[in-house]
Amino acid sequence: MKASKNKRDISPRYLFLALTVICIVFLVVSIFFKDQTRKIRNFFANIIVPVQESMDKAGNALSKGLDYFGDVKELKDENEELRDELKKYRDEASRYQAELSELDELRSLYELDEKYPEYNKTAARVFSTDSSTWFNELYIDKGLNDGIYEGCNVLCDNGLLGIVTESFDNYARVRAIIDDRSNITAEVGRDNALCNVEGSLINMQSGYLLVKDINKDAKVEIGDRVVTSNVSDRYFFGITIGYVTEVTLDPNNLTKTAKITTAVDFTDVKDVLVITDRKRVVDY
Incomplete structure (x- = not known):
């Protein structure tokens, strides 16, 4: 304990002074005694x-x-x-x-x-379809509240898409002309020959629909337009259905059958026009 008490710390000031003196001594020696x-x-x-x-x-x-x-x-x-x-x-x-x-x-x-300026129309958007391949039955986002009723004709692309089969407050169901249940009275060729356009998903797989019951004497050529007939009980007159790609005489030698490509791309339908006018129906 005594050794600890007698021990004295060196002040940093003295240590710095000593180092300074040593440096000065070394400097003087190196200057005056270079050789040594x-x-x-x-x-x-x-x-x-x-x-x-x-x-x-x-x-x-x-x-x-x-x-x-x-x-x-x-x-x-x-x-x-x-x-x-x-x-x-x-x-x-x-x-x-x-x-x-x-x-x-x-x-x-x-x-x-x-x-088709002669018809009143409203635009609608397709929001659902019953098929993953063809838009043969689809749903649009407008219905009774927008003046759309059962029987309204539906247009898309360059012609006829189909017809409204059911209408609800805010949406409606549409059956396309390619559906197997579809059959349209139409006209074809320069003679406006009456015919029937039959819907068929199988035929659409090959890219066409059949137009049947054309009079054998009717002048029908490839490229002729097929339109809805004025005697159709469900469709307004003059709406394009498709264009003739092939004509053949039937085995009965009385009628001809034609193949047509549709005016609508039924693999991709987004927006449509619905004719809100209602065709007059005659009760027999």
Whole structure:
């Protein structure tokens, strides 16, 4: 305990003064006694210089490493920003594409509306279908509240899509002309020959519908337009159904049958026009 009490700490001020004196002494000696201190200087130089060079190299390497990691972080940040911008541009491109597609559909509906100015019409959108391949029976987002009733003719693309079979307050069911239950009284050729257009999903697999019961003397050629007849009990007159691609004489030698391509693409139906006028029905 006494040794601990008698022990005195050296003041930092005295220690600094002593080191300063020693440095001054070494400096004076090295200036006035160069030859005598050359070996000492060389000895310390051989020790200190390599250490200093190694420390410089290590410092440079560390600096480059820090710069590298800094650059990597900066590149990662820039990459993340570019990804965000790319996603934003892709989203905008998808939105513009959707708007352009919708604009094209609206333009098509407008052009279709112009083809049949004599009828009152309203636009509707398809929201469901009973088939995954063909739009032979589908549902539209307008119904009784919009003046759509059973029997309303439905148009799409360049012609007749089908007819409303059921109507509810806010939606309606539509049966397409390609459905197996569909049969339309129509006209074909320059003679406006009466005929019947039969719906058939099997035939549509091969890309056509059959037009039957054409008079053998009727002038029907490839490319002729087939339209709804004025004597049809369900469809308004003059709506395009399709175009003739082939004509053959039936075995009975009394009638002809034609194949037609439809005016509507029944694999992709989005927007339609519904004729809200109701055709007069004659009760027999």
